Amino acid sequence: MSSPDPQVRAARNHSTPAGARGPVVAVTGAATGVGAVLTARLAASDEVKQVVAIDERRGECDAAQWHILDVRDPAIADKLRGADVVVHLALDLDLGSDAAARTAYNVRGTQTVLTAAAAAGVHRVVLCTSAMVYGALEDNELPLSEDAELRATAEATGVGDLLEIERLARRAPRAHPGLNVTVVRPAVLVGGTDTALTRYFESPRLLVVAGSRPAWQFCHVEDLCSALEYAVLEKVDGELAVGCDGWLEQEEVEELSGIRRMELPSAVALGAAARLHRIGLTPSPAGDLAYTMYPWVVSGSRLHDAGWRARWTNEEVLAELLEEVAGRHTVAGRRLGRKDATAAGAAGATVALLGAAAVVRRARKARRR
Numbered sequence: 001m002s003s004p005d006p007q008v009r010a011a012r013n014h015s016t017p018a019g020a021r022g023p024v025v026a027v028t029g030a031a032t033g034v035g036a037v038l039t040a041r042l043a044a045s046d047e048v049k050q051v052v053a054i055d056e057r058r059g060e061c062d063a064a065q066w067h068i069l070d071v072r073d074p075a076i077a078d079k080l081r082g083a084d085v086v087v088h089l090a091l092d093l094d095l096g097s098d099a100a101a102r103t104a105y106n107v108r109g110t111q112t113v114l115t116a117a118a119a120a121g122v123h124r125v126v127l128c129t130s131a132m133v134y135g136a137l138e139d140n141e142l143p144l145s146e147d148a149e150l151r152a153t154a155e156a157t158g159v160g161d162l163l164e165i166e167r168l169a170r171r172a173p174r175a176h177p178g179l180n181v182t183v184v185r186p187a188v189l190v191g192g193t194d195t196a197l198t199r200y201f202e203s204p205r206l207l208v209v210a211g212s213r214p215a216w217q218f219c220h221v222e223d224l225c226s227a228l229e230y231a232v233l234e235k236v237d238g239e240l241a242v243g244c245d246g247w248l249e250q251e252e253v254e255e256l257s258g259i260r261r262m263e264l265p266s267a268v269a270l271g272a273a274a275r276l277h278r279i280g281l282t283p284s285p286a287g288d289l290a291y292t293m294y295p296w297v298v299s300g301s302r303l304h305d306a307g308w309r310a311r312w313t314n315e316e317v318l319a320e321l322l323e324e325v326a327g328r329h330t331v332a333g334r335r336l337g338r339k340d341a342t343a344a345g346a347a348g349a350t351v352a353l354l355g356a357a358a359v360v361r362r363a364r365k366a367r368r369r
Contacts, residue, residue: 029090031059155287187243191221
């Protein structure tokens with residue numbers, strides 16, 4: 001399922017005639033993560049004339065034209081002149097980031113990029129948020145259409161930032177006539193990512209909240225970049241949801257992963273998660289748990305109607321995720337060393353899953369010193 005080697009793609013790009021048709025595409029956050037994968041992909045495309053890569057450090061794609069700067073710097077407008085499309089991927093969704101600083105970076109960065117793009121004469125901006133903006137709710141339809149109401153709250157990691165970015169996306173065409181804004185919303189993203197949802201599969205047991213109705217839909221980074229390329233090339237428009245076809249029930253996830261469940265009452269699970277986060281022992285707020293309790297599966301109908309298809313299945317992406325997290329030990333979203341993980345696994349089930357003996361014991365020892 002892997003894409004061609006980046007060096008092969010870059011070499012192919014160099015063989016493309018200088019006058020090749022297609023857009024000039026600027027990518028922010030181009031040095032790492034999704035941005036690096038997309039930059040290499042676009043640089044290799046015969047349908048893209050040139051790639052302008054923007055980040056705070058230089059990445060590995062030699063076929064792109066690099067500009068080193070912070071996306072919050074208004075000088076970015078000068079770097080975007082001549083670009084037809086901007087894909088904005090410079091977001092901080094790190095679990096370890098300070099929440100206020102993270103929001104300031106994400107919102108200010110998106111505002112600056114949208115304003116700079118309009119000033120530079122760019123006609124299309126592609127933003128990437130998450131299907132999490134639909135919210136994980138018991139009465140969600142399976143699957144959700146792109147036009148479904150965004151019912152998420154700001155209680156989960158980074159979701160408040162994503163909702164604000166969605167608001168900026170809706171407002172931008174009115175503030176900047178002629179600027180087209182496309183928003184791409186991936187399901188649980190896998191492929192070199194580290195989120196509260198990928199860490200769920202690093203736990204010794206899979207926490208299942210009693211009475212909940214989980215439904216798991218994944219999105220591989222390669223498929224996300226393929227969908228972003230569709231948006232860049234104007235093969236599809238509007239708000240786009242992207243993910244593997246269909247979904248996996250919790251029982252299927254447990255069977256495929258080989259990880260047994262531990263079922264807890266809702267009050268116990270949510271209460272413990274909230275307390276542990278409040279005192280700083282775990283990075284994930286209680287709101288993250290909702291996305292493991294209720295469905296937020298998306299149909300991806302707009303992309304499908306445009307001819308796009310996911311190359312990866314949910315089963316394949318889950319297998320890759322399990323391979324990526326092998327050897328990591330996490331309870332309540334907090335990474336532990338092997339010794340601590342063994343202690344947590346031997347503790348009571350509630351403690352092991354929700355925060356753990358090892359973490360609490362360490363905190364108590366620190367307070368006694």
